[in-house]
Amino acid sequence: MTIILHRRRFISTTCALSSAIALPALAQAPAPYPNRPITLVVPFPPGGSADGAGRAMADRLGKVLGQPVIVDNKAGAGGAIGSAMVAKAPPDGYTLILTSQTTHVVNPAISPRLPYDAVNDFAPITLIERLANVLLVTPGLPVKNFAEFVKYVKANPGKLNYASSGNGSVAHLNMELLKAKLGLFITHIPYRGAGPALTDLMSGQVHMTWNNLTTNLATIQAGRLHAMAVASPVRAPQLPEVPTFDELKLPELNLTSWAGLAAPAKTPEPIIAKLYDAMRGVLRDPQTQDAWRKRGAMVPEDVKPAEYRKEIQQRIQFFRNIVKTHNIVLD
Template sequence: MTEEFTVIHNGNRRQLMAAGLGLLGAAAMPARAQSQGYPNRPVTLVVPFAPGGSVDISGRAMADRLARVLGQTVIVDNRAGAGGAIGSSFVARAPADGYTLVVASQTTHVVNPAVTPQLSYNAEADFAPITLIDRLANVLLVNASLPVKTFEEFVSYVRAHPGKWNYASSGNGSVAHLSMELLKAKLGLDIAHVPYKGAGPALNDMLGGLVQATWNNLTSNLSSITSGQLRALAVAAPRRVAQLPAVPTFEELKLPDLNLTSWTGLAAPARTPEPIVKRLYEAMRTVLSDPATRQAWEARGAILPEPLTPEQYRQEIAQRIQFFKSVVQKHKIVLA
């Protein structure tokens, strides 16, 4: 009897274990099912800014190439507003199936979370980072009518005329705002901040001479620089950029904290299945390894990024959030 009972008991245990494994397998089936054959329908790429800006340009440049690699249409959907928070929040709450992605930027995934206490999304917890699309050199610009041609002349002139100059930014808490305030704090400059509702309006008033200086990315301002309307005094980039070979980097000017590029990247909602994240990462590597992509990126003033893995990209986001938080606190930058 004992032996028979033991045999039956062991058999039941095996059946129960099999049933349990079956339940676990069934629970994993939805993730596997949606990963297999991905993508089998169009993918939506949300750009959380208006058309025509640097994030939109980067997103559209990637969308066309990514579509060819994935074999599916990639639809660009501009959802602008609140410094990129509207579009980013939309993607954070979208189904985690790989069919709704976002063009993350330094504004949406670094500066916003660093300076906005009640942000409508969590840049670290609500997204699955994929990798970078590009890096963008930032440029300190002045109106070409001003009597300064170098960074040193700019510093001397502002110091000689305290409180008489102003600079434009794309808004309170923007990369331009924080970077210029950091520059002011390091060099003791007295130059007033004029916030705008976007880089476009700021650029218009720069060209019109209503504001004298700004900090912006090279991509958005290259045509105004080459036409002679704006003058570039320094660039934030790993090395001098090909389009401005005579303009020094902030590293060369002994201001390494200011030598940060901006970037755009690809991200999905958190909990997107790992096979889909891997598929998107591999597709991005294929695109970014193409010599034609390198040429296209260089033509618009963008820097082809290093091959950051999803985890490395996540780490960079976290590190830069902490950097900008420390900038605001250390230099007592007022964002209002």
């Protein structure tokens, strides 16, 4: 009997010790993602189209995920500062970046010394929106449509100029491509950002620019800027009289811009999948779709992470070819 009692005490003690050892392991099990606020880095200043897209998306994404998504503007060097910061962030899903044509297409297409690799340093998630680009002219220019615009520019070689948001920007490359395709002589005036360029365009200090429709829809509708053509799959419903570049037999210029969402490379696949699914839920919401239309943006098609990576790679090569083929020199 004594032996049986001792054995029972030993078994009871062993079980208690095992339970005590197991408790800390259970307590340390991570909570499901996300369990704290997420930072969305927008690598541009507040007030622009990228910032607007980021803030519109962040609020909606936070509601779907059940955690706030906080926008952090890290501007500078054409988006390179904020992009490099996210590239080096922990790949845990709590630091994301709003990607754009500038940061993830044009910058890597023209600059061999970027502090980040636009393809390999990030895990693409999906597109947030597509944006129609538009060729804009100051109201003082005596042209009413694209044909008149081309005729007037050719009749005044070297007398006209165009503004861009900086050397190597989307506006710069697209305007240089337009010049090369049509044999136009227009002087480039780079600005430190799209805002000052658009201000001078409206006042007539510069003659034209290339910019996205979202930023300029209100000023076009108010007659403060005139649209000559749009880069869009179909005519913009807000500007039904303005033709696309496809219609004008300039398909190379008919690429939309976009804003997207990405995480640092090596972010676990389950986190990427959860963010992708959450974004699909956001973009399928009729209220989101209505808000995007009012901003002049297009709700994108369902772009999976691998498809988004492929589009980034293809567009980098597209713009590299433009620079090489048309001998575009960055001032």
